[in-house]
Amino acid sequence: MVGKVKSLLRILGVAGVLTAPPAVAETNAVVGPLTNNVNITWNWDIESNQQIGSGAGGSVSGTAGGWYRVGSTISNNAVANEHYDFSSWSGDVPAGKEGDNPLVYVSDRTPRNITADFGLKQYAVTVNSEVDGLTDVGNPTGAGDYDAFSVITSTVPDVVVNSTNAGIRYIPVSHDTD
Amino acid sequence: MNRLKEGLLNVVLGACFLLPAVPSAVADTNAVVGPLTSNTNITWNWKKECYLGSSSDTNGFVSGSNGWHGAGSTGILDAVANEHYVFDSWSGTINSTNNPLYVAMNSPHTVQANFKEKLTEMGTPEKWLDEHNLDEDLTDPDKDGHYTWEEYVADTVPTNTESVFYTSINGPSNVVLNNTSLERTYGLNYRESLTDGAWQNYTNGITGNGGSMSIHVDAKEESDNRHYQGTVRKEE
Numbered sequence: 331m332v333g334k335v336k337s338l339l340r341i342l343g344v345a346g347v348l349t350a351p352p353a354v355a356e357t358n359a360v361v362g363p364l365t366n367n368v369n370i371t372w373n374w375d376i377e378s379n380q381q382i383g384s385g386a387g388g389s390v391s392g393t394a395g396g397w398y399r400v401g402s403t404i405s406n407n408a409v410a411n412e413h414y415d416f417s418s419w420s421g422d423v424p425a426g427k428e429g430d431n432p433l434v435y436v437s438d439r440t441p442r443n444i445t446a447d448f449g450l451k452q453y454a455v456t457v458n459s460e461v462d463g464l465t466d467v468g469n470p471t472g473a474g475d476y477d478a479f480s481v482i483t484s485t486v487p488d489v490v491v492n493s494t495n496a497g498i499r500y501i502p503v504s505h506d507t508d
Numbered sequence: 509m510n511r512l513k514e515g516l517l518n519v520v521l522g523a524c525f526l527l528p529a530v531p532s533a534v535a536d537t538n539a540v541v542g543p544l545t546s547n548t549n550i551t552w553n554w555k556k557e558c559y560l561g562s563s564s565d566t567n568g569f570v571s572g573s574n575g576w577h578g579a580g581s582t583g584i585l586d587a588v589a590n591e592h593y594v595f596d597s598w599s600g601t602i603n604s605t606n607n608p609l610y611v612a613m614n615s616p617h618t619v620q621a622n623f624k625e626k627l628t629e630m631g632t633p634e635k636w637l638d639e640h641n642l643d644e645d646l647t648d649p650d651k652d653g654h655y656t657w658e659e660y661v662a663d664t665v666p667t668n669t670e671s672v673f674y675t676s677i678n679g680p681s682n683v684v685l686n687n688t689s690l691e692r693t694y695g696l697n698y699r700e701s702l703t704d705g706a707w708q709n710y711t712n713g714i715t716g717n718g719g720s721m722s723i724h725v726d727a728k729e730e731s732d733n734r735h736y737q738g739t740v741r742k743e744e
Contacts, residue, residue: 453544453546453548454548455544455547455549455550456550457549457550457551457552458549458551459551459554462554467554472541476544478544479543479544480543481540482541483539483541484539485537485539486537486552487537488535495616496559497558497561499559499576500555501535501554502535502537502554502555503535503536504536505550505553506551506553507550508548508551
């Protein structure tokens with residue numbers, strides 16, 4: 331009688347928190363009473379450790395980090411916090427999938443530790459300065475794209491003389507923000 | 509004289525106003541926005557101002573609201589004449605005889621106040637009378653036979669008996685105009701009768717020489733008597 335024993339092969343003891351694999355290990359083969367020569371063959375599954383985490387500005391949802399049989403589908407979605415955008419995956423990212431979201435791949439023998447990176451959103455600041463049919467009066471500063479939470483300043487001169495008629499000038503009296 | 513100086517000063521100041529651009533409204537020049545949590549639009553609001561400049565000739569001055577005015581507002585200018593002058597008109601970007609002048613400041617304006625001499629009913633400048641210590645021109649203070657207003661026209665001295673324009677004869681062919689002025693033009697009329705008939709023009713448009721001028725006249729032609737009358741004109 332031949333007893334087949336399944337066991338678990340942890341290819342790499344990756345540092346960090348390991349989620350206990352759901353696979354059931356068979357570790358004990360009881361053979362006998364022997365009445366002839368017996369050959370016991372242990373059969374192993376190959377699992378690799380897959381860790382998916384996130385940097386500041388967001389989180390990851392999907393396949394939990396842990397040991398997975400080679401050939402398992404690992405799928406994770408990078409979710410940005412408010413005022414952040416997903417940037418890319420870094421670490422042991424399968425080639426060509428750095429910008430994918432969700433990140434979906436089939437595990438192989440390669441243990442992976444992947445991080446979702448996030449960046450502050452960019453917000454556009456536009457500046458209008460019009461009077462008397464003229465635009466960009468006073469060449470106001472401040473227009474552009476800025477990281478979220480930036481504090482910006484727009485300035486104009488205290489007086490602008492009409493370029494074609496020195497008898498006309500413009501005074502900035504207030505500004506609106508919306 | 510003080511008024512004249514004041515007027516001149518005003519002209520100088522009026523010219524200077526054109527150069528600097530000094531804000532008259534309180535300017536808002538700094539907009540601080542953030543922390544940014546969305547796209548943001550900043551709109552600057554401007555006040556348009558137009559310049560009102562004024563000047564005057566040397567016979568008066570302008571008071572009132574020179575300078576920058578909010579577009580659509582009204583500027584008020586008052587032309588003040590020096591002694592012996594009266595306001596005449598405004599020229600420049602506005603032509604008007606109104607005083608004070610209300611200017612709708614929808615565009616820049618530069619105006620000049622023009623003044624003219626104050627005249628008597630006979631057309632004699634009060635300034636000229638004042639210079640001769642006189643206050644009326646229908647009198648003959650030097651008793652030379654000419655009213656003061658006539659002496660103004662002839663550019664002679666109304667208080668000097670010797671300073672008088674008159675005509676005389678020098679021989680049969682010359683009429684002499686005496687006490688002429690470089691600033692006046694002269695002519696000669698004639699008629700055959702001393703008392704009757706209309707005067708005929710013999711010549712005119714002759715500029716005075718500051719003294720006596722002899723005008724050659726034809727010898728009598730058809731009449732034994734020809735009477736000549738000198739004329740003097742002050743060109744406007």
